[in-house]
Amino acid sequence: MFICFRRDTMASSSQSIYFSQQEINELNSYEQGGLIMYAAQIKKKLNNMKNAKLNIAVTGDAGAGKSTFINAMRGLRGCDEGAAKTGTKETTMKRTPYKHPDFPNVCFWDLPGFGSLKFPMKDYVSKMEFTTYDFFIIISQNRFTENDANVAKVIKNxxxxxxxxxxKIDNDIRSLQGQGIVFNIKDKFDNVKQDLSHDLMGAGIAEPIVFLISSFSVHEFDFPRLKGQLINSLDGIKKDALLMSLRSTTVKIVEQKRAQLKKHIWMLATASAAVGALPVPGLSFAVDLGLIGTTIIDFRKIFGLDDASLQRLANVANTPVGNLKAVVRTPLVGEINEEFVKQMLVRSSFAAVSVVEIYLDFIPIIGSIFGAVSSFGMTYKLLTNILDELVENAHRVMKVAFPTDPGHP
Structure with missing residues (x-):
């Protein structure tokens, strides 16, 4: 097995979302044929990506719905195991971590309501350890207060x-409808945002970003836009951590995951081609069967196609889980073992993929670093095919769970 490194085509660090300039220089330093050293660095990066920690603080006045929001971000209801406690009174007496059920390195921190006698502002920032979080969500159920603005200023500093x-914007809509008031939702939203922004600017917050959501409608109002903003606010590994943890509640999120995972595949293919590879009966080259199997399991969890994720989605969407499972049409959601992967490889229609096809399809983030090698090409094409198949199924599930999503064809 031989891989040719094209040192002249390595991209700059500005073109890489995962590698620093120093790491790119180190990769460039490996001479032709240094596949094992190169693959070791790639595996190290993959491991770092998988173990990246993300800490998100959720703060605001008591009763604003912090716990319900945290549950919504993790795809849980208040009655589910591991859910944050909810209630009309302040239920959080200390900062409390809530890990994502599938991606435990993503952690939401429920902070007590600030500005009360129990948590005066002068002590709140230090006791809540503000320096430890990656970003903050400041929640209100009505207007934002001076305390909200003061906390925001500390965060900005x-x-x-x-x-x-x-x-709880859904409560506002129901209240207006209950009174028989005729209104345009978009105009109402614009007015609410203008009023909230005006209050915050009056309190010294320049260009505040405000989202109107209901924690019980994760695919409506500004909830999808909020998720998009949070994703775009992060870079590299932390962006990956958040995106992969988000429930696939909209077509846009599913497609964002597809795009990001395509950037993973060339690294996975490199690791498969170079480390722990074993000959596969019926094929003329070696691949890492374990890595491919693990990747299938990881990918289907990311798209919420495993049994536990489908059940949680059914709960949130208020639809029978059987309706979701009925549109999942792929053997990739069944038992995955080395024998299953072997059969996939042998039956694969691209087992004899050509050198030209590999090169044209393979456009990695940090440049065209490989020539042709059958093991790499096979793994790359197989994982790409697996990704596309899971995405197709995720789209069908989303269409059943949330048929009003305008992203559906």
């Missing part, structure tokens, strides 16, 4: 990002 979330 720490050079961290924060977002204002006006929760």
């Amino acid at each position: 720490l050079r961290k990002r924060f977002y204002f979330v006006r929760n």
Whole structure:
């Protein structure tokens, strides 16, 4: 097995979302044929990506719906195991971590309501350890207060990002409808945002970013836009961590995951081609069967196609889980073992993929670093095919769970 490194085509660090300039220089330093050293660096990066930690603080006045929001971000209801406690009174007496059920390195921190006698502002920032979070969500169920603005100023001084979330907007709509008031939802939303932004600017917050959401409608109002903003506010490995943890509640999120995972595949193919590879009966080259099997399991979890994720989605969407499972048409959601992967490889229609096809399809983030090698090409094409098949099934599931999503064809 031989891989040719094209040192002249390595891209700059500005073109790479995962590698620093120093790491790119180190990769470039490996001479032709140094596949094992190169693959070791790639595996190290993959491991770092998988273990990346993301800490998100959720703060605001008591009763604003912080716990319900945290549950919504993790795809849980208040009655589910591991859910944050909810209630009309302040239920959080200390900062409390809630790990994602499938991606435990992503952690939401439920912070007590600030500005009360129990948590005066002068002590709140230090006791809540503000320096430890990657970004902040400041939640209110009505207007934002002076306390909200003061906390935002502290966060800004720490050079961290924060977002204002006006929760329970569905209650406002129901109240207007119950009174028989005729209104345009878009105009109403625009007016609410203008009023909230005006109050925050009056309190000294320049250009506040405000989202109107309902934690019980994760695919409606500004919830999808909020998720998009949070994703775009992060870079590299932390962006990956958040995106992969988000429930696939919209077509846009599913497609964002597809695009990001395509950037993973060339690294996975490199690791498969170079480390732990074993000959596969019926094929003329070696692949890492274990890595491919693990990747299938990881990918289907990311798209929410495993049994536990489908059940949680059914709960949130208020639809029978059987309706979701009925549109999942792929053997990739069944038992995955080395024998299953072997059969996939042998039956694969691209087992004899050509050198030209590999080169044309393979456009990695940091440049065209490989020539042709059958093991790499096979793994790359197989994983790409697996990704596309899971995405197709995820789209069908989303169409059943949330048929009003305008992203559906």
